[in-house]
Amino acid sequence: MKSPPAKVDPRVRRTRRALRDALVSLILEKDYASITIKEITERAETAYITFYRHYETLDQLLMEILDEGLAELLTRIETLAKQSDASDLETEGRLIFEYIGQKADLFRILFKSQSVARVRKKVVRDVAMIFQRACTPLARLDNPVTINVTSNHISTSLLSLIEWWLDNDMNPPPVKMGKVYKSLIIDSTVGAVSSLSTMSV
Amino acid sequence: MKSPPAKVDPRVRRTRRALRDALVSLILEKDYASITIKEITERAETAYITFYRHYETLDQLLMEILDEGLAELLTRIETLAKQSDASDLETEGRLIFEYIGQKADLFRILFKSQSVARVRKKVVRDVAMIFQRACTPLARLDNPVTINVTSNHISTSLLSLIEWWLDNDMNPPPVKMGKVYKSLIIDSTVGAVSSLSTMSV
DNA sequence: TCCTTTTTGTTATACTGTGAAACAGTATGT
DNA sequence: ACATACTGTTTCACAGTATAACAAAAAGGA
Numbered sequence: 001m002k003s004p005p006a007k008v009d010p011r012v013r014r015t016r017r018a019l020r021d022a023l024v025s026l027i028l029e030k031d032y033a034s035i036t037i038k039e040i041t042e043r044a045e046t047a048y049i050t051f052y053r054h055y056e057t058l059d060q061l062l063m064e065i066l067d068e069g070l071a072e073l074l075t076r077i078e079t080l081a082k083q084s085d086a087s088d089l090e091t092e093g094r095l096i097f098e099y100i101g102q103k104a105d106l107f108r109i110l111f112k113s114q115s116v117a118r119v120r121k122k123v124v125r126d127v128a129m130i131f132q133r134a135c136t137p138l139a140r141l142d143n144p145v146t147i148n149v150t151s152n153h154i155s156t157s158l159l160s161l162i163e164w165w166l167d168n169d170m171n172p173p174p175v176k177m178g179k180v181y182k183s184l185i186i187d188s189t190v191g192a193v194s195s196l197s198t199m200s201v
Numbered sequence: 202m203k204s205p206p207a208k209v210d211p212r213v214r215r216t217r218r219a220l221r222d223a224l225v226s227l228i229l230e231k232d233y234a235s236i237t238i239k240e241i242t243e244r245a246e247t248a249y250i251t252f253y254r255h256y257e258t259l260d261q262l263l264m265e266i267l268d269e270g271l272a273e274l275l276t277r278i279e280t281l282a283k284q285s286d287a288s289d290l291e292t293e294g295r296l297i298f299e300y301i302g303q304k305a306d307l308f309r310i311l312f313k314s315q316s317v318a319r320v321r322k323k324v325v326r327d328v329a330m331i332f333q334r335a336c337t338p339l340a341r342l343d344n345p346v347t348i349n350v351t352s353n354h355i356s357t358s359l360l361s362l363i364e365w366w367l368d369n370d371m372n373p374p375p376v377k378m379g380k381v382y383k384s385l386i387i388d389s390t391v392g393a394v395s396s397l398s399t400m401s402v
Numbered sequence: 403t404c405c406t407t408t409t410t411g412t413t414a415t416a417c418t419g420t421g422a423a424a425c426a427g428t429a430t431g432t
Numbered sequence: 433a434c435a436t437a438c439t440g441t442t443t444c445a446c447a448g449t450a451t452a453a454c455a456a457a458a459a460g461g462a
Contacts, residue, residue: 011409011458032318036448047411052450115318117233145373152365153358153385160325160357164350172346183396184354188389195384212429212438237419248440253421 016054018044020065023058027109032116062113066123069106073099074126081134093181097174100162104170111163128155146196150189157185217255219245221266224259228310233263233317263314267324270307274300275327282335294382298375301363305371312364329356347397351390358386 022043026035037058041048055061076099080092100107114120132151161184165177172180223244227236238259242249256262277300281293301308315321333352362385366378373381 009408009459015410037450038448048449049412049451050410053409112318114321117313117315120315148369149362149365149381149385152361156361157354157358160353160361161350164353168349180350180397183393184350184390187396188393189385191392192384192389195388196381210430210438216439238421239419250422250441251439254438 012054015044015046015050018046019051019054019061023061024065024105024109027112028105032113059116059118062116062119066106066110066113066119069103070110070123070126073103074130077127078130078134081130089182089186090178092178093185094174094178096181097162097165097177100165101170101174104166107162108166111166124152124155124159127158128152131155143197146193150193150196154185154189157189161185213255216245216247216251219247220252220255220262224262225266225306225310228313229306233314260317260319263317263320267307267311267314267320270304271311271324271327274304275331278328279331279335282331290383290387291379293379294386295375295379297382298363298366298378301366302371302375305367308363309367312367325353325356325360328359329353332356344398347394351394351397355386355390358390362386 019040022040023035026039026043035058037051038048040058040061041051051061055064073096077096080095110119110123114123128151131154132147158181161177161180165171220241223241224236227240227244236259238252239249241259241262242252252262256265274297278297281296311320311324315324329352332355333348359382362378362381366372
C-alpha cells in the first residue's frame with residue numbers, strides 16, 4: 001500500500017472528487033447504461049478530456065467509488081462475523097442494516113451498477129470470502145464444495161436481502177431486519193450445512 | 202394472447218430466427234455490452250436495417266430470447282412446486298438441475314445478460330411469484346412482509362445457486378445438487394419462516 | 403516573488419455505432 | 433400472374449468515444 005499519504009496535487013484531488021460526485025449523482029437519477037462521459041464532465045464542470053487523464057473507462061471510475069464505499073462495510077461485517085459465536089446474531093443483523101440505512105445512497109448505486117456483471121461478481125466474491133473465513137472454523141466443513149456453495153449462498157442471499165430492503169423503501173426497520181437476517185440468512189444456512197456435511201456432497 | 206398461430210410470413214420467421222441465433226452465439230462468445238447491431242445482422246446474414254424492422258432495441262431481442270427459453274423452466278418449477286408437499290424435494294431439485302444442464306447455453310446467456318439490470322429484476326420477480334403461489338397455502342404466512350421477503354429469498358437463492366453451478370462447470374452433478382437444493386433452498390427457508398411468522402415482523 | 407513543473411482547458415479530428423429515409427429488388431399466398 | 437409484404441442497398445444526420453497539439457492556469461520549491 002501507500003504508507004505516506006503520498007502528497008497528491010490538490011488539483012487532482014478536486015478533479016477526481018468532482019468526477020466521482022458527478023457519476024454518483026447521475027447513477028442515482030438515471031440508468032447507468034445511458035450515462036456518458038460527456039454528461040459526467042459537464043456536471044463535474046471540467047473538460048471532457050480531463051476524464052481520460054484520470055480514468056481509462058467509466059467502469060474504472062465506478063469501481064473506485066464502490067471500492068472506497070464498500071471497504072468499510074466489509075470490515076464491519078468481518079468484525080461482527082468473527083465474534084458471532086459469542087455475540088447476538090440478531091444484533092449483528094440490526095447493526096448491518098442500520099449501517100446500510102446510513103449509507104443508503106452508496107448501496108443504491110451498488111445495486112444499480114450491478115448492471116456491470118464484473119462489479120456484481122466481485123462484490124459477491126468479497127462478501128463470500130468474509131463469511132468463508134468466519135464460518136469455516138465453527139462448522140464442520142471439511143468438504144470444499146460445501147464451503148464454496150455455502151459461502152456463496154450466504155453472500156448472495158444477504159446482498160439480495162439488502163437489495164429487497166432498499167427497493168422496499170427500507171421497511172421494515174433495522175430491528176426487524178435483524179431478526180430476518182438471523183433466521184433467514186444465518187440460522188437456516190447453519191441448519192442446512194449440518195445436514196449437507198453429513199452426506200458426501 | 203394469439204389464439205391461432207396467427208399465420209406469420211415465413212420470411213419473417215426466418216429473419217427473426219436468424220437474428221435470435223446470431224445474438225445467442227455472440228453472447229456466448231463475447232461480452233454482451235460490446236455486441237453491436239451490425240455484428241448481429243452480419244452474422245444473421247441480413248441487412249442492417251432489417252433489425253429495426255423487427256425490434257426497437259437490442260434488449261427487446263434479448264428479452265424475446267429469454268422469455269421464450271425461460272417459460273418452460275418456469276412452468277416446470279411451478280408444476281413441481283405445486284405438488285411439493287407430497288413429492289420428494291430432492292427429486293424436485295434434481296429435475297430442475299437436470300433441465301438446466303440440458304439447456305445450459307440458455308442459462309449462461311441469462312446470467313451473462315443479467316448485466317441488464319431490468320432483465321435480472323424481471324426474472325427474479327417471475328420465479329418469486331411461482332414460489333409465492335406455491336408456498337402460501339402450506340405455510341402459515343399471514344404477514345405480507347414475510348411472504349415477500351421469503352419468496353424473494355427463495356428466488357434469488359435458487360438463481361444464485363444455478364449461476365454458481367454453471368460457473369463451477371456444472372459440478373457436482375444434478376443428483377447432489379438436488380440434495381443441496383432441498384436443504385439449502387427449501388428446508389432452511391421453511392424452518393426460518395416458521396420462526397419468523399411467530400413474531401411480529 | 404519568480405520560475406519550473408504539472409495539471410487543466412480549448413479546439414480539432416478520426417472513428418464507430420445508432421436510427422431512419424428513399425427506392426429498388428425479391429419472395430409469398432391466392 | 434399478381435398485388436402485397438418483406439428484404440437489400442445506399443445514403444444520411446447525429447451522438448459518443450478516444451486521442452492529439454497547443455495555450456492557459458495553478459501548484460510548489462528556490
